Amino acid sequence: MFKRLGDSGATLTLSVDGRSIRARIGDTVAAAMLAAGIDHCRTTPVSGAPRAPYCLMGACFDCLVTVDGVGNRQGCLVPVREGMTIETQLGKREAGR
Amino acid sequence: MAASDYDVAVVGGGLVGAATAWGLAREGCRVALLDEGDRAVRASRGNFALIWVQSKGLGLAPYAGWTVRSSNAWAAFAQALKEETGLDVCFQRPGGFHLALSEKELEARANVLRRLHNQPGIVDYKTEILDRSQVAKMLPDIGPEVVGGSYCPLDGHVNSLRLFRTLHTAINARGVKYLPSHRVENITKDDGEFRLTTSGGTIRAGRVALAAGNANMRLAPMVGLEAPMKPERGQIVVTERLRPFLNHPVVTVRQTDEGTVMIGDSKEDSTDPSGLTLGVSATEAERAVRLFPLLANVNVVRTWSAIRVMTQDGFPIYDESETHPGAFVLCCHSGVTLAANHALTVAPMIARGALDQTLVAPFSARRFHVQEAG
Numbered sequence: 021m022f023k024r025l026g027d028s029g030a031t032l033t034l035s036v037d038g039r040s041i042r043a044r045i046g047d048t049v050a051a052a053m054l055a056a057g058i059d060h061c062r063t064t065p066v067s068g069a070p071r072a073p074y075c076l077m078g079a080c081f082d083c084l085v086t087v088d089g090v091g092n093r094q095g096c097l098v099p100v101r102e103g104m105t106i107e108t109q110l111g112k113r114e115a116g117r
Numbered sequence: 118m119a120a121s122d123y124d125v126a127v128v129g130g131g132l133v134g135a136a137t138a139w140g141l142a143r144e145g146c147r148v149a150l151l152d153e154g155d156r157a158v159r160a161s162r163g164n165f166a167l168i169w170v171q172s173k174g175l176g177l178a179p180y181a182g183w184t185v186r187s188s189n190a191w192a193a194f195a196q197a198l199k200e201e202t203g204l205d206v207c208f209q210r211p212g213g214f215h216l217a218l219s220e221k222e223l224e225a226r227a228n229v230l231r232r233l234h235n236q237p238g239i240v241d242y243k244t245e246i247l248d249r250s251q252v253a254k255m256l257p258d259i260g261p262e263v264v265g266g267s268y269c270p271l272d273g274h275v276n277s278l279r280l281f282r283t284l285h286t287a288i289n290a291r292g293v294k295y296l297p298s299h300r301v302e303n304i305t306k307d308d309g310e311f312r313l314t315t316s317g318g319t320i321r322a323g324r325v326a327l328a329a330g331n332a333n334m335r336l337a338p339m340v341g342l343e344a345p346m347k348p349e350r351g352q353i354v355v356t357e358r359l360r361p362f363l364n365h366p367v368v369t370v371r372q373t374d375e376g377t378v379m380i381g382d383s384k385e386d387s388t389d390p391s392g393l394t395l396g397v398s399a400t401e402a403e404r405a406v407r408l409f410p411l412l413a414n415v416n417v418v419r420t421w422s423a424i425r426v427m428t429q430d431g432f433p434i435y436d437e438s439e440t441h442p443g444a445f446v447l448c449c450h451s452g453v454t455l456a457a458n459h460a461l462t463v464a465p466m467i468a469r470g471a472l473d474q475t476l477v478a479p480f481s482a483r484r485f486h487v488q489e490a491g
Contacts, residue, residue, distance in 0.1 A: 116411030
């Protein structure tokens with residue numbers, strides 16, 4: 021789907037719904053998921069339709085994911101870290117998560 | 118009577134006016150609903166959307182009965198609106214709570230209910246004090262500081278903005294003429310009809326129903342009525358949508374049908390609807406987190422302030438004019454709670470041309486004269 025321009029830079033590993041993916045240091049969660057070929061990061065609270073990151077600049081909220089147990093994080097604003105655990109945001113966030 | 122443009126001109130396009138206009142249209146009246154423009158103070162767009170019974174009527178026992186009547190009429194009211202418009206206002210009446218964060222608060226709450234209950238002529242509105250373990254059975258996510266609370270099975274809530282939209286859809290379908298940008302400047306009565314001078318032209322009607330919220334204070338004297346009001350400001354904090362966890366509305370915290378959590382119930386002596394005070398929002402949020410700790414990390418997506426419609430003693434006013442027969446005034450704080458009464462009980466009275474004093478006599482503004490007369 022997306023192709024990286026060049027292949028320089030150190031990489032790290034994070035987990036998306038239990039599956040390990042490689043990302044570059046400096047990626048955002050949303051960019052890393054797109055680069056890994058993941059085609060949606062959440063389902064909507066109203067219809068359950070799948071959604072993927074869209075604006076990649078913090079405005080559209082379509083890239084919501086659960087990051088290390090905290091729901092409704094904007095994936096495009098969160099830099100990746102080694103060992104990070106990402107989960108698809110399914111519909112409404114659960115209070116307390 | 119002259120051939121007026123309308124049988125009734127309802128002044129005020131908020132929840133009270135729209136519910137009244139719908140009720141009048143159901144009675145076969147030709148109705149105009151006069152509203153201000155976009156810069157009006159819009160209490161009906163900013164409210165908390167409770168249908169609330171417990172606490173109502175301390176100091177005026179019939180107000181408790183009036184509120185219970187509306188709560189009991191709400192299911193049929195919502196159903197009738199749904200049949201006419203296809204829109205669901207999401208009325209729910211699971212019973213509501215007032216929660217206490219200390220034994221002192223719980224005792225104060227119990228005292229209020231005792232005083233309310235001990236008034237002569239009070240209806241049984243079934244409110245009881247529950248201890249922590251009883252509350253926890255119905256609200257499992259309460260925090261450790263919650264010591265108990267009061268519960269009333271007649272309390273509920275609704276999607277208030279959808280109610281507003283549904284009422285306007287319903288009145289439009291019934292042929293009510295909605296007239297925005299018609300701020301009423303003057304009302305006279307000549308040849309048996311009312312002439313309302315407005316920013317959008319003159320409207321002639323056989324009767325007038327003033328339902329303009331705090332602005333009734335300005336309008337009522339034009340037709341020999343009075344509406345002593347005391348507006349106050351409230352602020353509301355709204356969270357992102359969450360999976361359902363709160364099955365009962367609490368007087369200051371409720372989860373809407375769409376999943377957002379509304380936090381509110383502040384009171385300030387201000388009439389500036391555009392101001393927000395961070396300290397007030399923060400206090401509301403802090404208390405909500407003590408009630409339900411799982412809200413601690415939830416994102417807030419909106420806050421707003423709005424002006425409450427409030428009479429000087431907090432109780433409704435329903436009156437008909439002696440000097441200008443056919444002119445009525447409706448004032449109340451609880452435009453959501455009492456919407457069913459306004460549509461199904463008060464509007465038919467106005468359609469018949471006289472208030473049924475067996476129901477509304479206690480709510481005459483004449484009560485404000487007791488001390489002056491003494």
